[in-house]
Amino acid sequence: MNNEDSAYVLYVDHQGHPAPLSLSYHATASRRLTSSVDRHPPSSVTEVDSAYCPQCLSFHDANTAGNLGYCPKETCRLCPICRAVASVAVEDLYCFYECGLCEWTSKTCQLQTSLSASGNENGGVSLEAVKKASADLLSQWKSKMSDRNKQTEDHFYNMAKTMGGLAKDHVKDKRSSTRRVFTSGLTSKRNQDGDVKGWSILALENSQREHTMTMESSINEPVGGKGLQQISLEDGENQPLYHPSLHGLSAELLLSQEVGGNTVGSMSTLLPLAIPLRPRKSRRCRAELAEGRPGILVKPKLNPLEGDSSLRTGHGQWWKKDSSAIEVLPRVRVSIDASDGSRHAFLMKISNPTLGIVRLRLTPSDYTGERLWDSRTETTSYMKNLVVDPLKNNSIDVQLDTEVAKAIDVSDLCELEPAEDSFLELGSKSSNSVPEAVSSWEAGDVLCDSKVSKELPATLRKLGQNKSVAWFELIVLESPTVNTVHSAVPITMELQVGDGSWESSLVQPQNDGSHNFKDFVAFDLVIIWDKID
Numbered sequence: 001m002n003n004e005d006s007a008y009v010l011y012v013d014h015q016g017h018p019a020p021l022s023l024s025y026h027a028t029a030s031r032r033l034t035s036s037v038d039r040h041p042p043s044s045v046t047e048v049d050s051a052y053c054p055q056c057l058s059f060h061d062a063n064t065a066g067n068l069g070y071c072p073k074e075t076c077r078l079c080p081i082c083r084a085v086a087s088v089a090v091e092d093l094y095c096f097y098e099c100g101l102c103e104w105t106s107k108t109c110q111l112q113t114s115l116s117a118s119g120n121e122n123g124g125v126s127l128e129a130v131k132k133a134s135a136d137l138l139s140q141w142k143s144k145m146s147d148r149n150k151q152t153e154d155h156f157y158n159m160a161k162t163m164g165g166l167a168k169d170h171v172k173d174k175r176s177s178t179r180r181v182f183t184s185g186l187t188s189k190r191n192q193d194g195d196v197k198g199w200s201i202l203a204l205e206n207s208q209r210e211h212t213m214t215m216e217s218s219i220n221e222p223v224g225g226k227g228l229q230q231i232s233l234e235d236g237e238n239q240p241l242y243h244p245s246l247h248g249l250s251a252e253l254l255l256s257q258e259v260g261g262n263t264v265g266s267m268s269t270l271l272p273l274a275i276p277l278r279p280r281k282s283r284r285c286r287a288e289l290a291e292g293r294p295g296i297l298v299k300p301k302l303n304p305l306e307g308d309s310s311l312r313t314g315h316g317q318w319w320k321k322d323s324s325a326i327e328v329l330p331r332v333r334v335s336i337d338a339s340d341g342s343r344h345a346f347l348m349k350i351s352n353p354t355l356g357i358v359r360l361r362l363t364p365s366d367y368t369g370e371r372l373w374d375s376r377t378e379t380t381s382y383m384k385n386l387v388v389d390p391l392k393n394n395s396i397d398v399q400l401d402t403e404v405a406k407a408i409d410v411s412d413l414c415e416l417e418p419a420e421d422s423f424l425e426l427g428s429k430s431s432n433s434v435p436e437a438v439s440s441w442e443a444g445d446v447l448c449d450s451k452v453s454k455e456l457p458a459t460l461r462k463l464g465q466n467k468s469v470a471w472f473e474l475i476v477l478e479s480p481t482v483n484t485v486h487s488a489v490p491i492t493m494e495l496q497v498g499d500g501s502w503e504s505s506l507v508q509p510q511n512d513g514s515h516n517f518k519d520f521v522a523f524d525l526v527i528i529w530d531k532i533d
Helices: 062-068 127-186 201-219 251-257 286-290 402-406 443-449
Strands: 007-012 044-052 059-061 085-091 094-099 112-114 278-285 296-300 319-322 331-339 343-351 358-364 382-389 394-400 414-416 458-466 469-477 486-497 519-529
Touching: 007 331, 007 382, 044 062, 044 286, 044 296, 059 062, 085 127, 094 127, 112 127, 278 286, 331 443, 331 519, 343 443, 343 519, 394 519, 402 486, 414 458, 414 469, 443 469
Parallel strands: 394 486
Antiparallel strands: 007 519, 044 059, 044 278, 085 094, 094 112, 278 296, 296 319, 331 343, 343 469, 358 414, 358 486, 382 394, 458 469, 486 519
16 A cells, blocks of 8 residues: 555646646636646746735735835835844834844944934833834935945946956957967978978967967966965955854855945945835636636735735635636545556545536546647657645656556546535534445455456446545556656546536536537546555
């Protein structure tokens, strides 16, 4: 018996990318699936609607957020050491930024302002005085940041100018040296007999080799009493690269906070950082957009406070629209799976998440893998770095077995009842009733009695059903892949639309005029399992 993370079920989007159900979306009245996995070409696009500050929760429209980039409020600053939120503190009639996590204060960078007492009995300060001091802190911070940016710009300008001059001198020296080498190769020489030795390839190569050795030796020649490789920062003394006060800080912090120029950074140059704004994005289906429809999958509300339980209205309404597939499509999971070395058995559980009935069946799949990035028609059955668990950030390599998929039988049509709250019947016997064929299912016995062989590479049958849940048994031949690559087989889940089935999708059923015609919407699934024992 394999562990609980040995088998996964992924849903294939309209671009052919397998994705977990939690990363999949179903546009309203659409017959296709969309995902947010980072695969090429993507099946969805995003656009920024607004942005907000995670500290004060103030929000801005897309244009304003693009120009600002950071929260403009004086109270929204980050500690330059640990990146925690730095609050405005008052001590001894001085106002400054203070980090409650690492106890850093802006006094070290001379960023503080004095305030006057309010004259009350306790000798405290008024709220108006603190607000005025906070505004003064913000103006001081902007001035220091402007000076630091100017120093950095001047430093890089001088560096670029110096490097440009060195490049011109290098090109000039290279041209002159090439001319000398070529000329020396043309220079005639006399041998021991006095005969004139004309131009030759050997003479040119020897002259070029001599020139290279001359250039290498000139690098190590003393310049002003010191070789170029021996010159240190100050008179040969081994000075540290950074100021001792910065010892122990991360390289990322030093690179983002270094002043630039010839001045060595220290703790006194570390300024508090502005809090970057976080975007609120809406997602749309590319296929729906290409057909002239909005294709909105996720649409957030502009104000991040909307939906908060502290508000009087709109509790829990965080989105204007959320078309997550986990709320529309039946969820397929592998409850138990096992292998005897040549065959693999799966006990699959399919549950209905909607408030209406859903009729479905499992059929063979024509899915052959992802499309090659440089082709519009060719596909590959070997897929790298497929995300199977977004919470744990697990990704694996998969080899798809398309031959076994063609041998899967079409299952019987089953009707799943509307989903019910599991807490309503908690503790009752009816809520935990599982069909006997499912509760007594043993993978070892199934594999022993299975008729799966090379002539019949796969079998599929329905085991039982309980209200909104159905169980299926799938047995396939093990794929001849290496142990480091996971095996996979595709199947198709067909959902009937019309006649009261799957009405939550708002898909309009098609009709060919016949009385017994049933319209189905097909979604490809990929069942993945681990061959490593």
